[in-house]
Amino acid sequence: MGPGTRREPPMTTFEAQAPGTVEAAPPPPALVFRNVEKRFWRNQALAGVSFELPPGVIVGLVGTNGSGKSTLLKLAAGLLRPTRGEIRIFGHPPGRATKGLVAYVPEVDPLFPWMTVRETMRFTQAFFADWEPERAEELLDILELPGSRRVGELSKGMRTRLRLLLALARSAPLLLLDEPLSGIDPPSRSRIVDGILATHRHGQRTIVLSTHDLKSAEPLFDRLLVLAAGRVRLEGDVEELRQERGQSIETIVEEALA
Numbered sequence: 001m002g003p004g005t006r007r008e009p010p011m012t013t014f015e016a017q018a019p020g021t022v023e024a025a026p027p028p029p030a031l032v033f034r035n036v037e038k039r040f041w042r043n044q045a046l047a048g049v050s051f052e053l054p055p056g057v058i059v060g061l062v063g064t065n066g067s068g069k070s071t072l073l074k075l076a077a078g079l080l081r082p083t084r085g086e087i088r089i090f091g092h093p094p095g096r097a098t099k100g101l102v103a104y105v106p107e108v109d110p111l112f113p114w115m116t117v118r119e120t121m122r123f124t125q126a127f128f129a130d131w132e133p134e135r136a137e138e139l140l141d142i143l144e145l146p147g148s149r150r151v152g153e154l155s156k157g158m159r160t161r162l163r164l165l166l167a168l169a170r171s172a173p174l175l176l177l178d179e180p181l182s183g184i185d186p187p188s189r190s191r192i193v194d195g196i197l198a199t200h201r202h203g204q205r206t207i208v209l210s211t212h213d214l215k216s217a218e219p220l221f222d223r224l225l226v227l228a229a230g231r232v233r234l235e236g237d238v239e240e241l242r243q244e245r246g247q248s249i250e251t252i253v254e255e256a257l258a
Helices: 069-076 115-124 133-142 156-168 187-203 213-218 240-247 249-256
Strands: 030-038 041-053 058-062 084-089 102-105 174-178 206-210 221-226 231-237
Touching: 030 069, 041 069, 041 221, 041 231, 058 069, 058 213, 069 084, 069 102, 069 174, 069 206, 102 115, 102 156, 115 133, 115 156, 133 187, 156 174, 156 187, 187 206, 187 213, 206 213, 213 249, 221 240, 221 249, 231 240, 231 249, 240 249
Parallel strands: 058 206, 058 221, 102 174, 174 206
Antiparallel strands: 030 041, 030 084, 221 231
8 A cells, every 4th residue: 555545434324324224323432532541650641631533443543652652552452440531442441341342462572482373373362252263364364474483483573463463363343553563674564554454444443553653654544643741632534634734644743743
């Protein structure tokens, strides 16, 4: 997918209806934060964060290192609890009810180096009832991963692709990806973008992808959520932001972070 290429927006509930049918109730937002704060001792990682993400979009969570991106994703994944505020995932607070709704790819690498790629896939499958074996095989090809090679023999880019596969092979409707494009080689970057787009087409899932490098990831995004010093500086639809301000997204984000 080249620079400037845009995907068609996801079809709304109304547009998907057949003529003469009764309009269905709109689905709940995929992810809602209401005045969320998170403190670690005296350090305030997030301060009064509020936003609402509709289902079926790819969202760019953009900010410099230390802006609060990873903390936000961990809160959404249920790995951290907010100090204050409210979080909802498809209408539910993070917890047991949302474990099957969220797949999270952390920036850290938790893989076992002695396992092969396929052994890692089977190991992960045992923990998740929503694992899709056929989808996992498709992703193995899309991401160009060698199934018989040990994880410890893979490059950083390939290990990142594998971690992504382990999340994308699930049917969870909300995917949280922490810096999946950071510090990897161009071939891996291209394969990861292909995998994300294929997964989005496969199930119209909501994908939140954090990055501090907007240029390489911008063509993926339907919406932007820009953080700085733990606060939301900008949130909105990418095309609407372009049209309203008459500027490139890079310029808009630079001004929001200034």
